[in-house]
Amino acid sequence: MFSLENITQIVHTWLYENMHPTLALMVEFAFIGVLVIALFAFLGLVLVMMERKVSSWMQLRLGPNRIGPWGWFQTVADTVKLIVKEGMTPNNVDKLLFNMAPILVIIVSMVIMAPIMFAKGFQIWDINIGVLFVSAVSSLSIIGILMAGWASNNKYSLLGAMRSGAQIVSYELSAGLSMLTIVVLTGSLKMSDIIQAQETGWWLFKGHIPAIIAFVIFIIAATAETNRAPFDLAEAESELTAGFHTEYSGMKFALFFLAEYVNIFVVCAIGATLFLGGWMPFHVGNWEQFNNIMDYIPTPIWFFGKTFFLIFVIMWFRWTFPRLRIDQLLNLEWKYLLPISIFNILLVTVIALAGWHF
Amino acid sequence: MNLKQYFADIFNGVKSLATGMKVTGGYFLRHHKEKITEQYPDNRDTLVLAERFRGEVVMLHDENNEHACTGCTACELACPNGTIKVITKFDMTPEGKKKKAVDTFIYHLELCTMCNLCVEACPTGAISMANTFEHSVFDRSTLTKQLNKPGSKIRAGVE
Amino acid sequence: MDISTIIFYLIAAFILGMALLAVTAKQIFRSAIWLLFTLIGIASLYFWMEVEFIAAVQIVVYVGGIVVLIIFSIFLTQQSAADMPSPKLGRKIAAAVASLLGLALCGLLVYEYGFSKTEATFDNEVSRIGTAMLNTGSDGYALPFEAVSILLLAAMVGAIVIAMKESE
Numbered sequence: 001m002f003s004l005e006n007i008t009q010i011v012h013t014w015l016y017e018n019m020h021p022t023l024a025l026m027v028e029f030a031f032i033g034v035l036v037i038a039l040f041a042f043l044g045l046v047l048v049m050m051e052r053k054v055s056s057w058m059q060l061r062l063g064p065n066r067i068g069p070w071g072w073f074q075t076v077a078d079t080v081k082l083i084v085k086e087g088m089t090p091n092n093v094d095k096l097l098f099n100m101a102p103i104l105v106i107i108v109s110m111v112i113m114a115p116i117m118f119a120k121g122f123q124i125w126d127i128n129i130g131v132l133f134v135s136a137v138s139s140l141s142i143i144g145i146l147m148a149g150w151a152s153n154n155k156y157s158l159l160g161a162m163r164s165g166a167q168i169v170s171y172e173l174s175a176g177l178s179m180l181t182i183v184v185l186t187g188s189l190k191m192s193d194i195i196q197a198q199e200t201g202w203w204l205f206k207g208h209i210p211a212i213i214a215f216v217i218f219i220i221a222a223t224a225e226t227n228r229a230p231f232d233l234a235e236a237e238s239e240l241t242a243g244f245h246t247e248y249s250g251m252k253f254a255l256f257f258l259a260e261y262v263n264i265f266v267v268c269a270i271g272a273t274l275f276l277g278g279w280m281p282f283h284v285g286n287w288e289q290f291n292n293i294m295d296y297i298p299t300p301i302w303f304f305g306k307t308f309f310l311i312f313v314i315m316w317f318r319w320t321f322p323r324l325r326i327d328q329l330l331n332l333e334w335k336y337l338l339p340i341s342i343f344n345i346l347l348v349t350v351i352a353l354a355g356w357h358f
Numbered sequence: 359m360n361l362k363q364y365f366a367d368i369f370n371g372v373k374s375l376a377t378g379m380k381v382t383g384g385y386f387l388r389h390h391k392e393k394i395t396e397q398y399p400d401n402r403d404t405l406v407l408a409e410r411f412r413g414e415v416v417m418l419h420d421e422n423n424e425h426a427c428t429g430c431t432a433c434e435l436a437c438p439n440g441t442i443k444v445i446t447k448f449d450m451t452p453e454g455k456k457k458k459a460v461d462t463f464i465y466h467l468e469l470c471t472m473c474n475l476c477v478e479a480c481p482t483g484a485i486s487m488a489n490t491f492e493h494s495v496f497d498r499s500t501l502t503k504q505l506n507k508p509g510s511k512i513r514a515g516v517e
Numbered sequence: 518m519d520i521s522t523i524i525f526y527l528i529a530a531f532i533l534g535m536a537l538l539a540v541t542a543k544q545i546f547r548s549a550i551w552l553l554f555t556l557i558g559i560a561s562l563y564f565w566m567e568v569e570f571i572a573a574v575q576i577v578v579y580v581g582g583i584v585v586l587i588i589f590s591i592f593l594t595q596q597s598a599a600d601m602p603s604p605k606l607g608r609k610i611a612a613a614v615a616s617l618l619g620l621a622l623c624g625l626l627v628y629e630y631g632f633s634k635t636e637a638t639f640d641n642e643v644s645r646i647g648t649a650m651l652n653t654g655s656d657g658y659a660l661p662f663e664a665v666s667i668l669l670l671a672a673m674v675g676a677i678v679i680a681m682k683e684s685e
Contacts, residue, residue: 060389
């Protein structure tokens with residue numbers, strides 16, 4: 001099976017042989033930092049372009065089509081525009097918090113990258129509470145949104161921030177419970193263990209109906225947690241004039257924008273890891289030959305393929321469904337998703353205890 | 359809320375969501391065959407606009423450079439925002455009588471809202487709405503137009 | 518001094534600085550934000566100690582739950598953006614005395630007993646926490662766990678009763 005483990009291992013040993021351990025650690029940190037920032041830039045360019053193309057194709061339009069072949073360089077031009085634009089700080093805002101909010105949001109989405117396994121043996125930190133770490137740290141990004149909404153000194157921003165706060169706090173519950181379903185089946189919170197447990201088949205197929213229910217709930221809750229349509233009450237262009245980032249411009253706005261897309265990538269990567277096996281190729285039980293053929297496809301392709309498939313599904317939601325009202329949003333969570341996921345987790349516990357899963 | 363209703367709600371909700379996603383998913387799959395938007399600057403030569411589209415007011419001239427405007431100023435009176443100004447003169451008829459006629463028909467495109475009231479008010483059908491729409495210019499004053507062509511005169515028999 | 522010690526002192530300085538800002542801030546919202554950073558600092562101290570589970574729980578409970586609730590209630594108050602008035606001199610003196618006495622108590626305790634080192638390895642497997650939590654044996658915490666659950670349930674029922682509309 002294709003693995004990046006050798007490469008990372010070679011770099012690691014080379015650094016430690018030739019340098020003082022502390023210095024080697026620093027160099028590794030810097031290396032990871034550069035890689036993560038490069039990934040951010042890549043995601044920002046690709047996901048925005050993908051969003052615009054998907055939306056236009058779903059509405060029978062052409063989409064961006066002026067810059068470069070079929071408009072593929074549109075986002076590059078947009079990035080240049082955002083960088084050279086003035087990042088204004090309005091007069092009556094709380095200047096410190098106003099400038100701190102976008103940085104906090106982007107730092108949080110950088111930190112969540114840590115436990116994600118991009119390919120076999122290619123992971124920043126295989127922390128033993130991987131899944132919990134992601135759900136814990138992602139709850140920090142709401143603070144950045146609340147901070148931006150309050151510091152803007154603007155009633156639309158404040159309303160948007162409060163809506164997004166209520167929304168994220170409530171949808172975190174069902175997202176957490178549906179992630180717990182897989183943790184119960186695997187018996188570990190560690191990302192590498194969860195992926196290894198899916199060697200004979202992905203949990204979506206191995207876990208019977210409860211896993212499918214959990215997957216659907218996870219996708220809905222992930223859409224809500226990333227504040228995307230149909231759950232984009234926090235931004236709601238038509239009623240709140242973009243909510244918490246009304247007052248932001250230039251690169252400060254771009255950081256919020258980037259963080260939104262990176263968060264989509266992260267939740268989809270978590271969904272792909274938990275339910276679709278992360279980098280694990282498509283394996284069916286004991287069909288040795290079939291599994292061997294599947295192993296020829298490199299693991300990063302599996303991981304990014306699954307992740308981008310889930311991103312596509314979330315974009316599909318956005319360009320199909322109209323925005324929910326706030327009461328519909330809370331009804332959906334507290335009357336439907338939460339009771340179903342609590343019942344579902346009881347069911348899956350019974351299945352895991354009785355060993356009925358494959 | 360009874361339990362049967364609850365599950366029926368969930369089922370119907372999921373079904374209606376799936377219906378919506380089927381529509382957009384279908385569009386996504388056949389997007390390359392079907393486009394509902396006009397690729398405007400590229401298809402300038404083949405662009406067809408609806409006949410009822412109102413782009414600007416024009417005065418109709420025939421091949422002899424004759425129009426049907428009698429200078430009655432009905433259009434000027436009908437215009438809600440002073441877009442039209444008709445300057446009249448007095449022609450001498452062969453019988454030696456004075457007859458009112460149009461001298462200059464001034465039309466301010468920059469003020470016009472394309473409401474079509476002037477066309478409806480015209481008793482002789484001298485003006486109508488054209489469907490040109492590329493009106494952007496660098497100098498505002500070029501939007502003030504004279505609609506009767508130089509040297510044109512009223513068609514014989516139009517009263 | 519190795520890098521681990523340097524990081525410890527950095528985290529400690531961060532926690533203390535943020536705590537100081539939290540009590541001296543003039544605006545209540547800023548105060549809440551500094552409190553939040555203090556709690557994040559404590560979570561990072563747990564990460565430094567390699568008790569990741571406790572660190573994550575610290576973030577989930579304090580940062581994601583309690584501070585968000587505090588900020589929500591600040592949003593719902595009038596004049597949350599106004600500067601708070603400076604306290605009276607008497608209160609300032611009382612606060613200074615109280616904090617000095619607290620510092621003296623802590624210092625005395627540390628001076629008397631110091632920090633003892635144990636050679637025992639630190640077992641922090643998540644599954645062990647789970648088993649201990651639901652264990653009814655001598656080293657189990659099932660009873661306190663259930664007692665806390667009942668307390669929280671009582672609080673929840675109370676909140677629902679308060680929020681419930683009167684019938685008719």
